[in-house]
Amino acid sequence: MINNIDIKELSCAEKLQAVNDSLYVIGGKWKLPVIIALSQGHTRFNELQRKTGISGKVLSNELKELELNGFVKRQVSTEDLKSSIAYQLSPYSQSLESVIFAMIGWGIQHRVHIKEGRNFETSYTA
Amino acid sequence: MINNIDIKELSCAEKLQAVNDSLYVIGGKWKLPVIIALSQGHTRFNELQRKTGISGKVLSNELKELELNGFVKRQVSTEDLKSSIAYQLSPYSQSLESVIFAMIGWGIQHRVHIKEGRNFETSYTA
DNA sequence: GTTACTGGTTACCTAAAGGTAAGTTGACAT
DNA sequence: ATGTCAACTTACCTTTAGGTAACCAGTAAC
Numbered sequence: 023m024i025n026n027i028d029i030k031e032l033s034c035a036e037k038l039q040a041v042n043d044s045l046y047v048i049g050g051k052w053k054l055p056v057i058i059a060l061s062q063g064h065t066r067f068n069e070l071q072r073k074t075g076i077s078g079k080v081l082s083n084e085l086k087e088l089e090l091n092g093f094v095k096r097q098v099s100t101e102d103l104k105s106s107i108a109y110q111l112s113p114y115s116q117s118l119e120s121v122i123f124a125m126i127g128w129g130i131q132h133r134v135h136i137k138e139g140r141n142f143e144t145s146y147t148a
Numbered sequence: 149m150i151n152n153i154d155i156k157e158l159s160c161a162e163k164l165q166a167v168n169d170s171l172y173v174i175g176g177k178w179k180l181p182v183i184i185a186l187s188q189g190h191t192r193f194n195e196l197q198r199k200t201g202i203s204g205k206v207l208s209n210e211l212k213e214l215e216l217n218g219f220v221k222r223q224v225s226t227e228d229l230k231s232s233i234a235y236q237l238s239p240y241s242q243s244l245e246s247v248i249f250a251m252i253g254w255g256i257q258h259r260v261h262i263k264e265g266r267n268f269e270t271s272y273t274a
Numbered sequence: 275g276t277t278a279c280t281g282g283t284t285a286c287c288t289a290a291a292g293g294t295a296a297g298t299t300g301a302c303a304t
Numbered sequence: 305a306t307g308t309c310a311a312c313t314t315a316c317c318t319t320t321a322g323g324t325a326a327c328c329a330g331t332a333a334c
Contacts (some may be wrong), residue, residue, distance in 0.1 A: 038200060
């Protein structure tokens with residue numbers, strides 16, 4: 023239930039449009055990893071690079087897109103006369119919590135699933 | 149909580165590994181859309197192509213990968229002497245429910261959010 | 275036997291993603 | 305003044321994704 027909408031009641035086309043909208047904004051290799059690293063308090067450019075393994079060029083780009091989409095704010099602090107730059111998550115990025123939880127949770131269970139050896143036998147349609 | 153693991157207690161590196169695992173398997177433009185279309189009962193090749201807008205070449209590829217990863221089974225039915233092919237979701241694909249729900253839900257709310265005009269002022273760190 | 279439909283495959287091409295490595299700018303440290 | 309670090313940018317290149325269009329095999333209707 024989101025805004026009085028029951029997802030199960032949506033048409034196929036509506037579901038597809040919704041995931042496409044999501045993928046357009048937060049799809050790709052780096053958007054979620056960068057947001058997660060930021061949410062863990064890694065707010066500096068170099069720190070983000072090291073934590074995620076992203077290259078400088080791509081990180082620079084991702085941060086700009088994340089800023090454009092309102093997830094991140096670039097903050098220049100001029101305390102100490104030395105200006106240092108920090109990237110902060112916006113309140114709107116909190117809306118991604120359930121997506122990020124679901125992705126992390128699934129990743130963890132999938133790793134376990136694979137280690138256990140998988141089972142592909144039966145099938146179903148939802 | 150997943151298998152007695154509290155996601156909030158995970159280290160940054162563990163979270164990043166988990167999303168990377170997820171993105172590796174279900175990332176990209178078409179994996180989730182194809183799974184959604186399948187879950188809505190669109191099980192034929194041409195039908196999937198029409199519903200999702202994916203090209204034949206790419207659909208063929210995605211279905212193979214989804215089969216390799218245990219989400220989909222290709223079924224040849226020889227009823228009526230005419231053999232027809234249907235793609236079916238496996239039980240394991242059910243594990244993606246929360247991911248798909250989160251993605252659809254977020255896509256819907258994001259569309260609303262944008263229409264309403266966004267608000268980027270304040271910031272926070274989780 | 276010709277047409278048409280399903281379920282693909284193949285060859286070809288373009289565009290986007292992403293990496294490397296070098297260079298830049300400004301601030302500070304020695 | 306020299307060197308160093310942070311935060312980038314730029315040029316260059318490779319890889320991957322993805323589309324188009326043509327083709328092919330099997331079935332089945334006319």
